[in-house]
Amino acid sequence: MNEIKCECGHVNPEGTVLCESCGKPVADNQHLNGNDDQKLLNMRYDGSARRSQTYNRTIIDKVWNFFSSVKVGVTLIVITLIASAVGTIFPQEMYIPPGSNAATHYENQYGLAGQIYYQLGFHNLFTSWWYMVLLAMIGISIVIASLDRFIPLYKTLKTQKPKRHDKFLKKQRIFGTTESTEVNMELLKNNLKKHRFKVKEEDGSILAEKNRFSRWGPYVNHIGLIIFLLGSLLRFVPAMYIDEFIWVREGETKVINGTDGEYYIRNDEFLLENYDENDERFQEAIQRNGQPVPKTYQTNATIFKRTDDVVVGADPELEEIKQAEARVNHPIKFDNFTLYQASYQQNEFRDMTFELHDMDDEDTTYGEFTVDLSDPDSEYELDNGYRVVLDSYFPEYELNDGEPVSKSKYPKNPAFVFNVYPPDESEPEVSFAGIGANVDGSGENDHKVNLVDFDVRDVTGLTIRKDYTLPFIALGGAIFMIGVIQGMYWNHRRIWIKPKEDGVWIAGHTNKNWVALKREIEKVTKDTGVSSPADQQELKG
Amino acid sequence: MGDLSSLSSSLLYAAFFIYLTATFFFAGTIRDNSRKKTSLAGNIAITVTIIGFLTQLGYFFTRWAAAGHAPVSNLFEFTTFFGMMLVFAFIVMYFIYKINVLGLIALPIALLIIAFASMFPREISPLVPSLQSHWLYIHVTTAALGQAILSISFVAGLIFLIRQIDQTKKTKQTFWLEFVIFMVATTLAFIIISSTFSAFNYEAAFEAPVEGQPTEMTYEMPAVAGPYDGELLTEDAMTPLIQAPEWMRGVDAAIKFNTLIWSFFGGLVLYGLLRLLLRKRVGSALQPLLKKANPEIIDEVGYRAVAIGFPVFTLGALIFAMIWAQQAWDRFWGWDPKEVWALITFFFYAAYLHLRLSRGWQGTKSAWLAVGGFAIIMFNLLAVNLIISGLHSYA
Numbered sequence: 001m002n003e004i005k006c007e008c009g010h011v012n013p014e015g016t017v018l019c020e021s022c023g024k025p026v027a028d029n030q031h032l033n034g035n036d037d038q039k040l041l042n043m044r045y046d047g048s049a050r051r052s053q054t055y056n057r058t059i060i061d062k063v064w065n066f067f068s069s070v071k072v073g074v075t076l077i078v079i080t081l082i083a084s085a086v087g088t089i090f091p092q093e094m095y096i097p098p099g100s101n102a103a104t105h106y107e108n109q110y111g112l113a114g115q116i117y118y119q120l121g122f123h124n125l126f127t128s129w130w131y132m133v134l135l136a137m138i139g140i141s142i143v144i145a146s147l148d149r150f151i152p153l154y155k156t157l158k159t160q161k162p163k164r165h166d167k168f169l170k171k172q173r174i175f176g177t178t179e180s181t182e183v184n185m186e187l188l189k190n191n192l193k194k195h196r197f198k199v200k201e202e203d204g205s206i207l208a209e210k211n212r213f214s215r216w217g218p219y220v221n222h223i224g225l226i227i228f229l230l231g232s233l234l235r236f237v238p239a240m241y242i243d244e245f246i247w248v249r250e251g252e253t254k255v256i257n258g259t260d261g262e263y264y265i266r267n268d269e270f271l272l273e274n275y276d277e278n279d280e281r282f283q284e285a286i287q288r289n290g291q292p293v294p295k296t297y298q299t300n301a302t303i304f305k306r307t308d309d310v311v312v313g314a315d316p317e318l319e320e321i322k323q324a325e326a327r328v329n330h331p332i333k334f335d336n337f338t339l340y341q342a343s344y345q346q347n348e349f350r351d352m353t354f355e356l357h358d359m360d361d362e363d364t365t366y367g368e369f370t371v372d373l374s375d376p377d378s379e380y381e382l383d384n385g386y387r388v389v390l391d392s393y394f395p396e397y398e399l400n401d402g403e404p405v406s407k408s409k410y411p412k413n414p415a416f417v418f419n420v421y422p423p424d425e426s427e428p429e430v431s432f433a434g435i436g437a438n439v440d441g442s443g444e445n446d447h448k449v450n451l452v453d454f455d456v457r458d459v460t461g462l463t464i465r466k467d468y469t470l471p472f473i474a475l476g477g478a479i480f481m482i483g484v485i486q487g488m489y490w491n492h493r494r495i496w497i498k499p500k501e502d503g504v505w506i507a508g509h510t511n512k513n514w515v516a517l518k519r520e521i522e523k524v525t526k527d528t529g530v531s532s533p534a535d536q537q538e539l540k541g
Numbered sequence: 542m543g544d545l546s547s548l549s550s551s552l553l554y555a556a557f558f559i560y561l562t563a564t565f566f567f568a569g570t571i572r573d574n575s576r577k578k579t580s581l582a583g584n585i586a587i588t589v590t591i592i593g594f595l596t597q598l599g600y601f602f603t604r605w606a607a608a609g610h611a612p613v614s615n616l617f618e619f620t621t622f623f624g625m626m627l628v629f630a631f632i633v634m635y636f637i638y639k640i641n642v643l644g645l646i647a648l649p650i651a652l653l654i655i656a657f658a659s660m661f662p663r664e665i666s667p668l669v670p671s672l673q674s675h676w677l678y679i680h681v682t683t684a685a686l687g688q689a690i691l692s693i694s695f696v697a698g699l700i701f702l703i704r705q706i707d708q709t710k711k712t713k714q715t716f717w718l719e720f721v722i723f724m725v726a727t728t729l730a731f732i733i734i735s736s737t738f739s740a741f742n743y744e745a746a747f748e749a750p751v752e753g754q755p756t757e758m759t760y761e762m763p764a765v766a767g768p769y770d771g772e773l774l775t776e777d778a779m780t781p782l783i784q785a786p787e788w789m790r791g792v793d794a795a796i797k798f799n800t801l802i803w804s805f806f807g808g809l810v811l812y813g814l815l816r817l818l819l820r821k822r823v824g825s826a827l828q829p830l831l832k833k834a835n836p837e838i839i840d841e842v843g844y845r846a847v848a849i850g851f852p853v854f855t856l857g858a859l860i861f862a863m864i865w866a867q868q869a870w871d872r873f874w875g876w877d878p879k880e881v882w883a884l885i886t887f888f889f890y891a892a893y894l895h896l897r898l899s900r901g902w903q904g905t906k907s908a909w910l911a912v913g914g915f916a917i918i919m920f921n922l923l924a925v926n927l928i929i930s931g932l933h934s935y936a
């Protein structure tokens with residue numbers, strides 16, 4: 001290391017621009033802060049020795065210098081910003097209608113532009129590798145840029161002495177000389193203290209400083225950002241994060257996905273409430289909307305914990321652990337899991353009751369039977385020796401090329417083929433029954449199976465989350481906020497006063513809000529005999 | 542109940558006219574040549590502004606009482622609230638820096654925003670389940686406050702640019718400044734045109750296919766651009782001159798396109814008239830009015846606004862938003878356009894701060910950035926709701 005010894009006796013590290021102690025410009029290093037031709041000193045990081053400005057030999061130096069440059073950092077931020085904006089032109093893949101094929105959807109919906117968008121991968125921008133790379137590079141840049149500046153700046157501010165070199169003072173932006181022997185130093189010091197400056201003295205020279213901590217604000221907020229980014233990366237660690245979904249019918253008890261069979265849920269009741277159309281407050285808005293506006297979705301649920309060992313096939317022994325309501329904005333919480341009211345389906349069929357009577361006479365009856373749609377029996381015994389055998393069951397019936405089929409296994413539109421055995425008959429009558437459909441299989445049936453009643457129930461859709469990354473994310477966010485507030489709502493201000501044979505010199509520096517600093521200097525120098533310093537750099541435009 | 546909500550609308554009207562009055566008082570400070578820091582006109586102006594602000598607060602709380610929830614839940618309410626926060630941010634800045642010209646620009650912008658807000662449906666709407674959370678108030682109010690404070694940097698930037706740009710010759714800068722003024726004219730034109738037609742209850746119904754279904758849609762301005770494949774149902778309504786392009790498919794897409802055309806041409810007419818009247822660039826006509834403003838202080842006000850606004854914005858629009866989203870939608874971040882644009886705003890002002898801090902972007906450059914930032918905020922406020930989601934929602 002080529003250390004630099006200043007005339008004040010202080011030894012500075014290589015690359016120092018202004019002596020850490022007295023501020024005297026180090027002759028050979030002025031170009032590093034661009035001070036050569038300027039009237040004023042560039043006070044960037046107090047002229048401390050930054051690695052990025054000092055070394056540029058090895059690959060490591062070059063990488064370091066690349067990432068520590070704010071120009072590079074801002075460029076990365078701007079690229080990310082523009083890419084993000086492009087990512088909102090058309091909806092991301094996760095927001096296109098479920099079940100549609102992205103490869104054709106974008107082209108069909110948005111034409112050529114949509115196709116290009118899709119081909120370039122913008123439909124999945126925010127999970128794409130290059131977006132991740134951009135964020136990662138911003139992260140690296142933040143770390144390196146901060147280290148490059150924080151350490152030398154910290155050392156310099158700790159080492160600074162009240163007594164400053166003349167050149168340093170003269171080349172400050174705020175600088176003034178007073179030629180008078182009538183300067184009231186005591187009053188000046190008192191004023192400074194009243195304005196909450198910390199005052200230090202050395203051979204009559206004064207350094208008044210306040211809010212140095214605000215200089216650390218950017219580094220604190222950058223640490224917050226890094227913790228936040230790392231927290232988001234933890235998402236990719238499997239054990240940290242569970243995201244599952246279940247449908248639960250009313251009355252049904254189901255194992256909760258993602259809990260390794262440990263927890264069960266029973267849907268006791270699902271409630272959907274709409275706003276009252278006659279509520280005079282909201283009448284107009286509801287009319288404009290054209291359809292009812294929902295007020296609450298809610299699942300009343302009971303959560304169980306399995307107490308026996310998980311054995312495949314065996315019925316679990318369940319212990320109730322809580323009864324709770326899941327509403328939008330009010331999830332159910334238990335043992336680090338959170339259940340959110342995410343979706344619902346209303347009026348799914350639960351059971352259907354049929355009656356058997358003569359073909360032509362609806363007043364006759366040979367008895368009723370009820371089919372449980374989630375678990376239908378294969379045979380139903382009626383009065384007087386009549387039997388009905390369930391031949392086929394179509395939960396969501398549909399005719400496909402003349403053949404009855406089921407679109408899904410959910411009883412949304414149930415239909416049945418029944419074989420009816422009258423007493424002492426071995427040949428059944430085949431009957432097809434569904435909602436609003438009743439077909440005589442042979443055309444010669446004597447009996448008819450008629451739907452007389454049904455029960456419906458609601459199905460609730462819940463997401464299950466367990467997320468151990470949240471504390472990191474929250475911590476990152478909190479540290480970030482502390483850092484920005486620390487850096488933005490306070491300013492680091494310094495005022496130097498140096499006695500001269502024929503009066504005093506005064507100089508001032510702040511990291512932001514110069515007008516406010518000037519006003520403050522005017523107040524502290526009032527009646528002390530020190531004349532107001534000038535701003536040597538008025539804005540040109 | 543009904544009384545409260547009509548009281549609330551009257552208070553909003555009143556606030557609007559009080560702000561207008563305050564603007565005139567601020568205009569009165571231009572001629573004031575005294576060297577004193579505070580002037581009589583300035584004192585009156587800021588007092589009137591504060592009265593206006595209190596009146597608007599009255600609107601806010603009476604509407605809250607009438608609705609049973611804080612009035613920040615639809616575009617009208619949110620935009621009005623944003624206007625109110627803009628006035629508040631201005632008042633705060635005024636007391637830090639005591640600059641009268643700031644009011645001369647800030648108040649008209651707030652007026653424009655409030656007038657613009659009332660072009661949206663104004664009735665009290667019920668809260669859907671996902672909005673029923675205290676985080677709605679906390680998030681929306683903080684986010685709007687942050688955006689409003691950031692917007693003060695736009696106000697300062699605009700003053701700076703009008704005052705500093707060399708108007709003796711035509712440059713890129715004079716062009717873009719005129720463009721900003723033209724955008725203001727367009728907004729004004731939109732307000733004038735849409736309130737005129739709605740005063741006459743203009744309606745023209747069309748039937749056009751939406752997602753293959755014939756759907757009826759109602760224009761509230763004469764249709765210059767009709768819906769694609771649409772058929773006019775209303776008699777003696779104007780027949781469209783052109784058809785909206787085919788890809789504008791949402792129910793409202795063609796209507797919005799039509800509104801845009803009206804506003805654009807209205808803006809051209811307004812701006813053209815101004816130019817005819819002034820016989821020079823509008824920026825150049827405004828320049829002498831702002832001669833008194835000290836560019837250095839104005840520049841600092843702009844920066845200070847970002848320094849104060851950035852943390853508030855981050856807290857409200859990102860952090861509180863994430864907390865709420867985590868509760869309501871089981872994920873704190875979902876990359877939906879509104880969220881992404883909040884992030885873009887955040888990135889943009891982060892870039893502003895870094896450029897200023899380490900690359901010395903002050904004065905003109907930083908003023909232009911402030912204009913860009915305001916454009917992003919407005920985009921997020923309006924375009925994301927009206928255009929991006931509008932085109933994508935086929936409901």
Ligand code: HEM
Nearest residue numbers: 068069070073138141142145149218484487888891894898
């Ligand atoms: C979106 C991400 C970022 C945010 C929100 C952020 C935020 C901030 C804030 C608020 C400040 C204080 C500015 C001021 O005092 O006016 C700051 C300063 C700074 N940032 Fe960042 N930053 C980000 C990314 C970066 C990156 C990528 C770099 C890399 C070059 C960087 C380097 C710096 C430096 C060098 C400072 C000045 C520190 C000082 O004054 O000592 N930042 N940052």
